[in-house]
Amino acid sequence: MTNTVAVGLTDAEVAQRVAEGKTNDVPNRAARSVSEIWRANVFTRINAILGVLLIIVLSTGSVINGLFGLLIVANSGIGIIQELRAKKTLDKLAIVGQAKPLVRRQSGTAPLNPNEVVLDDVIELGPGDQIVVDGDVIEEANLEVDESLLTGEADPIAKDAGDKVMSGSFVVAGSGAYRATKVGREAYAAQLAEEASKFTLVKSELRSGINKILQFITYLLIPAGALIIYTQLFTTDAGWRESVLRMVGALVPMVPEGLVLMTSIAFAVGVIRLGQRQCLVQELPAIEGLARVDVVCADKTGTLTENGMRVSDLKSFTADHVENVLAQLASDDARPNASMAAIGEAYGAAPGWTATASAPFKSATKWSGTSYEDHGNWVIGAPDVLLDPASPDAEEAERIGAKGLRVLLLGSSDRAVDAPDAPGTVTPVALVVLEQRVRPDARETLDYFASQKVSVKVISGDNAVSVGAVAGSLGLEGETMDARKLPEAPEALADTLQEYTTFGRVRPDQKRAMVHALQSRGHTVAMTGDGVNDVLALKDADIGVAMGSGSSASRAVAQIVLLDNKFATLPYVVGEGRRVIGNIERVSNLFLTKTVYSVLLAMLVGLAGVGSKLFGTDPLLFPFQPIHVTIAAWFTIGIPAFVLSLAPNNERAHTGFVRRVMMSALPSGLVVGVATFTSYLLAYQGRTSTEVEQTQASTAALITLLVSALWVLAVVARPYEWWRVALVSVSALAYVVIFSIPLARKTFILDPSNVQLTVTALLIGLMGALLIEVIWWIQGRILGERRRLWRTAD
Incomplete structure (x- = not known):
């Protein structure tokens, strides 16, 4: 036990070290900088693919078909804004919740931010304090340090004056002070300490599940993309401009441009919402x-229970100055826990006894104590640990504790509290009864x-x-x-x-x-x-x-x-997590369904093109130009996915994310793809068709796709609430409006004037919707999930 008191640095010495760069410049939080956020959201693989396709489309002179290029701006802009908002929220909260070491300087002792510590600063330590920089112990009173975060060794290590302490370790018992010898990135364990201060979720089913889905999509994109590029450019004889537009029209919807974005937004908004709850x-x-x-x-x-305590009763077994002993014990505890703080508040000024030895409170031993020069050895702690549990005094403590109160035993010991076999034989003196508010x-x-x-x-x-x-x-x-x-x-x-x-x-x-x-x-x-x-x-x-x-x-x-x-904040965290998981699953269903039907459509058209070479039949142009797939995505996926990703969702989280998404999206995508291809085949007039007939065939295929894809949205949005019904209804109505306005039809290259083709397309779309509905109910049986059309109170 050292009694020397080291003097801290002067303000001039601190300023000199700051000027020399001898500061603890390790970042407070492991987070991306603003420039990294910009780069991460702009220079993405998906933006690169869409950017190349946009350049190809613009080279044809068809600006309207390049409208999908706005996805690049939307993806980047929304992602940057949400991540910056989340970063701002997290940084503010991190400052509030940051561990602030108690730094002793000649101008006074005060808590400082870790990055304000400089080389040679004197830092005071107490139970629970994290050691923020490397240093040498210069004062100690029964100081014990846990280095498990660095070494994996859980047993506390006693530290004497002159011993080294490392950043990332923490104090479990006693008190003391150390002088900083290595700060910032020079500290032996700076990176480990930083790693201990951030969280890496080893088992994130959502994140790993989305990665698996993206891998699956990549495997589909390569053969489908190669096939459609070959057939549209080399088999259709439609001219390079038309062929290029049809090729891009096939490739654009294969890219799940919003899946990762919506996931990031859902998480970022979750952080912001929880940040508002501190x-x-x-x-x-x-x-x-x-x-x-x-x-x-x-x-x-x-x-x-709340942290604060108060002494509610004192049951003394002797009249020998019990209050004085308690006051002195509390006074001699440099960093009192909640119990000792309550005792100190209850019994006021200490008589001023001279301590010869002390033993700090440890969770493993459940007691603390002090030996005094002329006043004996005193211990205070758990009655059932310091006494025989069968003794009358221990049983009395048990009866009091049964009321939900905390009971401490004050006792005298027959040996010094720092003896190897302490506390030895304890004579009970009093029971201190403390109460906590639930x-x-x-x-x-x-x-x-x-x-x-x-x-x-x-x-x-x-x-x-x-x-x-x-x-x-x-x-x-x-x-x-x-x-x-x-x-x-x-x-x-x-x-x-x-x-x-x-x-x-x-x-x-x-x-x-x-x-x-x-x-x-x-x-x-x-x-x-x-x-x-x-x-x-x-x-x-x-x-x-x-x-x-x-x-x-x-x-x-x-x-x-x-x-x-507030323990009561936890349900909101659970609820926010469920919202994120449930909503990302819905959004993933939409995006993966689109990718599946886009790849299937490309494969079917591509195979038809290869067949035309082999059998001399008419090759097929891909049914859609880029503007068609762009408007198809607006209200069947884009806007609804954004709304659904941020919507309330209290459904319990289930395992098997990838399995459920695949089981839902694959059949739905296959139905939409086959229905659309069937509608196009019935409407397609061959290579001799005029431009009007080709537009009518494309429109028929688009109508079938929209009807069946809107039903996929209607299924994904379940169980219904009024706003979910409104979302699906508004999405459907938006397409009715587009097809009803002559200017919109002209702008988006649509021609539903052939009544026979339009009615046929609608019927095929409705058949596809019916099949999707049947599949949804069957999936519920297979997955063991109760299907509900409307949300209920449970």
């Missing part, structure tokens, strides 16, 4: 992760999780009876267990977790083991916590959720930080 999401897919959670492990203190929104939050079939496990270091009483008062059903009786074998531990709901006296290493045990049974686990004892479990859980008022170490490893400390 919820910091370290990386966008963390929203998806929490939506898939089926077990929430909640700490009691700071999660179900969060007013805790019950409502637990009820929400129960209604969503999400299991809640309360895991606390407090007395098991007390924890069980609090959980019971909140309506949480299930048995309570003292974690000291937990089996160590992973299989037996997993069985126990299935049986019990509430656990008390849980050590930090046990919290971590419990998370692993739940994951071994296929559960997706979220862990909430605010203390240094929660760090290991937070890091290993699928989703770690930290309270904003918690330790800097817990905030650093968590994927989501609730800056307003």
Whole structure:
């Protein structure tokens, strides 16, 4: 235990080091810069493909057919705006939730942002503090540091004066100070510490699913694209201008230009919405992760109850100055936890005894203490740990704890508190009764999780009876267990977790083991916590959720930080995740359906072209020019997809994203493609057809495509609400308007004047719509999903 007090830097010395660049210049957040956001949204593979096709179309002189080029502007502009908004929100929240080291300088000691630390600064440490730069310990009082984020070794390491500490580690017990020896990118563990402060979702089904879908699309595009390029340019004899336009008309709809964009927008808007609730999401897919959670492990203190405490009763077993002992213990604790802060507030000024040894509170031991020169050795902690659980005083503490109160034992010890076998024999002196207020929104939050079939496990270091009483008062059903009786074998531990709901006296290493045990049974686990004892479990859980008022170490490893400390924010995060997952699935159905029918149509026309070479039959021009596929996408995919990606959606998240999307989009795409090709074949007059007849054939094919594609939209939009019905109706009405206005028909190269062809096209489209409807109901049977036309209250 060192008593020297190191002097910090002067303002002039700080200014000199700043001028020399000896600052902690590691970025606060692992996020893309503005220029990187611009480049990432403008220079995309899809924009490049569309850009080349646009140049080809413009070379023909047909400006109206180049209208799809606006997709490049829309894709880039919307993506940039939403990502910049999300970045602004995240950066603001990150500053609020940032761990601020306590820096000692000659001008005073104050919390500073990590990037304001300079070389040779003196930084003070206490329990839960994260070490932000490398340094040498210059003061310590029972200082213990956890370096598990760097080394994987979970056991705390005692640090003496002269020992080195590394950035990314954190204090678990004691206090002290260290001098910064390496800052910024020179720090030994700067990159690791930065990595620990950001979130990488290893298992993002949504992201990996979309990648699989894009790979599938790429495999389809290559042969279909090559075939249509060959047939349109070398078999139709229609002139290079017409052939090029038809070729581009086939290629443009194959590109899923909005799928990745809509996914990014959905995530970005989710971050902005959660930011408005003071919820910091370290990386966008963390929203998806929490939506898939089926077990929430909640700490009691700071999660179900409020952080603040007050002393409600003192049961003294002796009249010997108990209040003085408590006041002195609280006074000697440099960084008191909530319990010691409440004791200090209750018992006022300390008598001024001289301490000879001290032992900080640790989650693993559940007690702290101080030895005094002329006043003995005093310990304070958990009664069932310091005493024989069968003793009368321990049983009294148990009875009080059964009311949901926290009980601490004050006792005298027969040996110094820093002795290797401390606390030794403890003589009970008093029971300190503390009360915490249950969060007013805790019950409502637990009820929400129960209604969503999400299991809640309360895991606390407090007395098991007390924890069980609090959980019971909140309506949480299930048995309570003292974690000291937990089996160590992973299989037996997993069985126990299935049986019990509430656990008390849980050590930090046990919290971590419990998370692993739940994951071994296929559960997706979220862990909430605010203390240094929660760090290991937070890091290993699928989703770690930290309270904003918690330790800097817990905030650093968590994927989501609730800056307003409200447990009740979690349902909104779950809801936002479900909105993102459900809506992206709908949007993916639309885009993949379009790609499937576009590729199929190209293949059928291409094969017909190859057949014409072999059998001497009339080759087929592709039915659509670029302007046709552009207007087809406006109201069957583009605008509806944008609305659906941002719409409310409270449906539970399910696994099997790729399977469900493929099962829906493939049959629908095949029906639309075959129906459109059939309609075109019936309307096509051969190579001798006039330009008017070719336009009428293209129009007939487009009518069939629009009718069947609109029904795909009608199916994807289910279950219906008034606005979903309005969305589908407005989309259909928009095409009625386009086909009704002469100027629009002329502009978009449409001719529905041949009544026979138009009626035939409508009938084929309606047959396709009927087949899509039947397939939707059959898919529900196969997937085991209840199909609903209208949204109900459940």
